[in-house]
Every structure is written in structure tokens, then in C-alpha cells.
Amino acid sequence: RLFSCPFFVSCVVYRMHCLARFHFISCMDPSLGKVDKSSFSDQTLLELLIENVDNKVAVCGEDIHEWKGLIINDRLEIVAVRWCRKDLSGTMRLEFLPLTLEKVYMKLNKLSGEIPKHTLPESLLALDVAANLFERSLDLCRLPRRMETLIAYTNSLSGTLSLTHLPHSLKTLYLAQNSFTGEVCLTNLPEAMEYLSLGENNLVGSLDFTQLPSTLKSLNLYTNDFEGHADFSHLPECLNFLYIGDTMLSGEIDVRNRKSVLVKGSNIKLIK
Incomplete structure (x- = not known):
């Protein structure tokens, strides 16, 4: 009879909710405010990831095998998420990305949130959140050590950019069309870097082009407030695409x- 009583059932549900919240809080690292994600199943992490996302039905499922856009390996680990052009909005909590993820693609949605400083999976190779509404600062010094690709152009990211401690494996960094400020240093980029795009921000200062990686194929710095005379005599031979217009260089x-x-829009002369 107790189980037929609505009041009793509601009390049980509330108690279970409180216990779940207690378990969640107990898994927090008190010194850093980080969650011990190893304590949660991938299903739970995915649910926390999209907890504040609208239109969840476009991607979620009852169990992990019913979620859309997931790639799962032979060990039943989630290794990739592909949620591009899913009409998703709201806050995507990237701090809850499952630990085994290697590739995450979420471009062309209306997602907000921030790119976390400490909690991206160490296994992460590629993160693409281009054309969304992500904001706040971006700590490039704390990216996963094996990361090869970070694409976050056309968002609302801000703050300064430190390019001197990027992962050695990083090949592609696209951060154009944001609101980054301050100076940038191009003399200590990863030796593996091939594509760097910082155009349409609010970056300032002079630039040293004499120590670019020999592997660099494309460099986009247009529409910033860079200024001063630059030495372009040591550009990499494979640098075929260079966009530095609308600057004061x-x-x-x-x-x-x-x-x-x-x-165009700069004081640079071309020798043909």
C-alpha cells in the first residue's frame, strides 16, 4: 500500500535524487573543483555533457548504443562524437567529455559554454566547435599533450593567447573570428604545425616571422592591429597561403x- 501512496513515492524519488547529488559531490576534487570522471559511466557522462542543451532528442538515446553520432571501438569505448549541424543550443558542458574520446566534432550549432582548462580528455586528438557561441578565455598551455587539431573559429572566445607552450603534436589551430586581445609570439610554434588562423580578432603588437615551423602551409593573421616592419625573408618554403591584410604591418x-x-589594407609590398 505504501508504494501506491503518491506522497511516499515522491519521498523515495527525492531521497534517491539527494543520494545521487551526494555521490556527484563526493567525486569532486576539493582542491581544484574538478570531477573524478572515472567514477561515472560513459552514459552518465554523456547525460551530464548535454544536461543543459536544448533539442537533446537530436543526439541522445536510452543507452549508449542508441546515441546518435557516436563511434565506439571494439572495447566498447567512445572514441568520437560527431554532432555537427544538429540544431543544438544551450550550454554544452565539455568538462564531462568521456575520458576515452579522441575526436569531437560539434561545429555549426548554437552551443554556448567554455572550453575547460583542466578537464579535456588526455586522449583527445581533435576538437572542432567552430561556428558556435562558446565564450570566456582559452588556456592553450593546458591542452591535451597529444592534441593535433583545435578548431574554434567564429565563437565569442576572449582573453589573451599564449602560443609558446602548445602541444608538440599540434598541426592545426583555427581561432579566427573571436575577440582575443593582446600580443602573440610566433617564434616557438610546434614543429609539426601546418595551419594557423588568428584572423579577425583584436590582436596587437609586432610579429617575428623568422622562426616559423618549416611545415607551415597556411598562416592567417588578417584584420588585426599588428604593426611595425616585419622580416619576411625566412618564410617556410611550403607556406603557400599567407593572409595578413587589414593590418598595419x-x-x-x-x-x-x-x-x-x-x-590588401596593409603596408606590405609584394615582389613578383
Whole structure:
């Protein structure tokens, strides 16, 4: 009879909710405010990840095998999430990405939130959240050590950018069309870097182009407040795409054997 009593049932449900919250709090690292994600199943982590996301039905399922856009390996570990163009909005809590993830693609939604400083999976190789509404600062010094690709252009990210302690494995960094400020250093980029895009921000200062990685194929710095005379005589041979227009930089660039160099709106002269 007790189980047929609505009041009794509601009390049981409330108690279970409180116990779940207690378990969640007990898994917090009190010194850093981080969650011990190893204490949760992947199903629970996914539910926490999209807890504040609208239109969950576009991706979620009753169990892990029913979720859309997941890639699961032979060990039943989630290794990739592909949620591009899913009409998702609200806050995506990236701090709850499952620990085994290697690739995350969420571009072209209306998601907000922040890119966490400490809790991205160490196994993460690629993160693409382009064309969303992510905000706050981005700590590039604490990216996963094996990361190869970070794409976050066209968001609302802000703060300064430190490019001197990027993962050695990083090949692609796209951060154009945000609100980053301050100066940037190009003399200690990863040796493996191939694509760097920082255009359409509020970056300032002079730039040293003499120590770019020999692997760099594309460099996009247009529409910033960079200024001063620059030495372009040591550009990498494979740098075929260079966009530095709409800046206050000056100097000369030999564009022979380069596919595309755009300097309109700057004081740079092209040698053909």
C-alpha cells in the first residue's frame, strides 16, 4: 500500500535524487573543483555533457548504443562524437567529455559554454566547435599533450593567447573570428604545425616571422592591429597561403612560388 501512496513515492524519488547529488559531490576534487570522471559511466557522462542543451532528442538515446553520432571501438569505448549541424543550443558542458574520446566534432550549432582548462580528455586528438557561441578565455598551455587539431573559429572566445607552450603534436589551430586581445609570439610554434588562423580578432603588437615551423602551409593573421616592419625573408618554403591584410604591418614578400598571398589594407609590398 505504501508504494501506491503518491506522497511516499515522491519521498523515495527525492531521497534517491539527494543520494545521487551526494555521490556527484563526493567525486569532486576539493582542491581544484574538478570531477573524478572515472567514477561515472560513459552514459552518465554523456547525460551530464548535454544536461543543459536544448533539442537533446537530436543526439541522445536510452543507452549508449542508441546515441546518435557516436563511434565506439571494439572495447566498447567512445572514441568520437560527431554532432555537427544538429540544431543544438544551450550550454554544452565539455568538462564531462568521456575520458576515452579522441575526436569531437560539434561545429555549426548554437552551443554556448567554455572550453575547460583542466578537464579535456588526455586522449583527445581533435576538437572542432567552430561556428558556435562558446565564450570566456582559452588556456592553450593546458591542452591535451597529444592534441593535433583545435578548431574554434567564429565563437565569442576572449582573453589573451599564449602560443609558446602548445602541444608538440599540434598541426592545426583555427581561432579566427573571436575577440582575443593582446600580443602573440610566433617564434616557438610546434614543429609539426601546418595551419594557423588568428584572423579577425583584436590582436596587437609586432610579429617575428623568422622562426616559423618549416611545415607551415597556411598562416592567417588578417584584420588585426599588428604593426611595425616585419622580416619576411625566412618564410617556410611550403607556406603557400599567407593572409595578413587589414593590418598595419610593413615589409616585402617574395610571392614567387606561393599560391596565395593577400596583403590588401596593409603596408606590405609584394615582389613578383
